[in-house]
Amino acid sequence: MTKRHLGSSDISIEPFVLGTNVFGWTADEPTSHAVLDAFVAEGFTAIDTADVYSRWVPGNDSESERIIGRWMKARGSRDKVIIATKVGSDMGQGRKDLRASWIAKAVEDSLSRLQTDYIDLYQTHWPDPQTPEEETLAAYDKLIKTGKVRVIGTSNYDAKLLGHALKVSREKGLPRYQTVQNEFNLYARDAYEGAVQDMVIAEGLSAITYFSLASGFLTGKYRSEADLKQSERGGSVKNYLNPRGFRILAALDDVAKRINATPAEISLAWINAAPGVAGPIASATSVAQLKSLARGARLVLAKEDVKLLSDAGN
DSSP states (O other), X not given: OOOEESTTSSOEEOSOXXXXXXXXXXXXXXXXXXXXXXXXXXXXXXXXXXXXTTTTSTTOOSHHHHHHHHHHHHHXXXXXXXXXXXXXXOSSSSSOOOOHHHHHHXXXXXXXXXXOSOEEEEXXXXXXXXXXXXXXXXXXXXXXXXXXXXXXXXXXXXXHHHHHHHHHHHHHTOOOEEEEEOBOSSSOOTTTTTHHHHHHHHHTOEEEEBSTTGGGGGGTOOOSGGGGGGSTTGGGGXXXXXHHHHHHHHHHHHHHHHHTOOHHHHHHHHHHTSTTEEEEEEEOSSHHHHHHHHHHHHOOOOHHHHHHHHHHTO
16 A cells, blocks of 8 residues: 655555544444454554544543553554544533643543553644634644644634634744545535645645545445434435435446445545545444455546546536
8 A cells, every 4th residue: 555644744644544433332342442453454554533532422431532542552552553633622611622721631631541642643623713723723833842742633624714724834833734634525525625625735735534434325325214224323324315315326336336346445445536635534333344444445446437436426
């Protein structure tokens, strides 16, 4: 596999980022550890989490970071993986929060849960309109200088916010975002394609895409409302069951039949073919799923298949 750099940093990753929002939710701890073991065994390194994962489960207290931390300690694997986590979600304080004081507290909490003394990629999870970007970037600057964070990224920023943040970094001599984590898949493309993608390419940044499989819709297992009962995440797929969604599934089926790959594998390969992308985020709740996603990350589509898939979603 050809590694891809995270922006202009010295960090490079294989083109697949393991999503861990399912850890402590639809994947219990033993399953999560088995998935992590399989992920590393397949030759991949980048693991994405957040302080808020998965606190939506009653009684769950940031279990994703905790599960990853216990796995790294048990395996002695900290130096074998790239850990990306996020800050800024509402953790009970009642707001999306990028204040310097909150970041200083949140990073220590994440480091403790992850049982590590540094985070490879620390990401702004959501915009915080109440906090100036300079304050946020200055807080990250302190973390980088003290060795607690290697590089920073952002998530859910549109082109205007991203452009402003890069301008503040230049003018104030502060660290710049190296990555942009926005939603991007065969169905939902607007948050990356266009102005954000143009800026990513022009500024030498890297995109890490989330909802890469559209909450499972692009696996092909949801084709009617009756199928939505197959998993706890089925309810979020209902909006994809429309003529456009069915066109995309038909195109995936066409390519899948010709190249002997699954719709999920093809969906990841399509993302990896997009300019500016370092790797798609995808989660797995079994080792079998993980191995399929790994195949997708290694798959290179023919140009005509990339076009066929892209056109289906237009």
